[in-house]
Amino acid sequence: MALQPLDQWLARRMGQSVVPSRQELREWQLDRLREIISHARSGSPFYARHLADAKPEAIATLDDFSRLPMIGPDHLRDAPERLLCVSQDEIARVVTVQTSGTTGPAKRMFQTADDLEATVDYFAWGMANIVVPGRTTLVLMPGDRPDGVGRLLGAALARIGVRTVAHGVMENVETALGQCLDEGAHCVVGCPAHLNMLARAWERRGLPQGRVESVLLCWDAVPDTVARNCARIFGCRVFRHWGMIETGLGGAVECAPGSGLHLRETDVYLEIVDPDTGQVLPDGEFGEMVVTTPLKRGMPLIRYRTGDMGRILRGACSCASPLRRLDPLVWRISDGVNIGERTLTLRALSECLYALPGLDDFAAWFGQGVLRIGACGGSGLSAAVASALADLPAVVQGLVSGALGLEIETRSNGAPAIAGLGKRCLKILGEKDQ
């Protein structure tokens, strides 16, 4: 039987012809982690101080590695140059990330040409499970900048003989649907909110199942309801991806629908820690995701706290890959607002609202005791949203006690609820936003 593409990628990335065992992969990871510590200590004055006590030869096990100090998003905001381990001349791209809903300096990440090539290579092998050569993929990701995510994905697809139609970030669902149909796209790649809109528009037009053969949901947390909507309406296979700018975009992807997301373990070493104590948690337990990028020579991250919660699934995948799997359930630690004694999360809102047949997309804001929902979709949406929210304990209790007011705005102009491609969050309103 042919090796599955992610295992072929793994063996090549490790520079060997056979797929490693889990144990061999762990030993290889430990060697790379030692190397990157040594490289960082000698190349970056910051890391030299930060990891002064971390002598690579003293790190005998992965548990030893997990005792090193962590860094966080502030390190990428304040003076990211300090994390550079090569000269600025070797940097091919600087990515600036302004987290939605926050002010202050943006995070900046520096990438070398090798980093970009590694991402294209990973995308190519990951997409090989999702779309077949000779087919067409519609990409609803930004494609305007060289080396941006849309361009890297297009380059990856070209390597495996797949034609890319670069739509760019979806601004209007009818335009995107028109292009999807005109170009005969077999696969669509985009964020969950936009794919949900596309699926609902597909359904409203009564278009047939089976034309779109696969969907890749990426860029943001994937609500189960959106994955189900896409699978049911398109009649297609739905894959999920997790990644962040900090991991070089690629991070983990499913080998088959529902498999769990195989981690990009050569390039991204993931630990799950208790967010309060920093203690590493065993597989199967949810905690904060902490990443290390052992193959990035330019700006390696060593034990970077992502602010995302997730867990590694126990046991092996049915594909038998040695790559561990991330549970698709990933959320921001800061996701949630307190209403009385209960917490309302974006996750709960997403699962509840995307299940509504008439709802294409939504945005949510909270402030001064009022939850405001901006919903896009068909007619009668306002009553449907109010009724669905009544299933959420935090909302019901807030309404009953009088602690919560509800405002629902609806529109149906084909535009997503939030312009652009920021990661979704439950926005907390300050007074100036009211």
Ligand SMILES: [Zn+2]
């Ligand atoms: Zn698998």
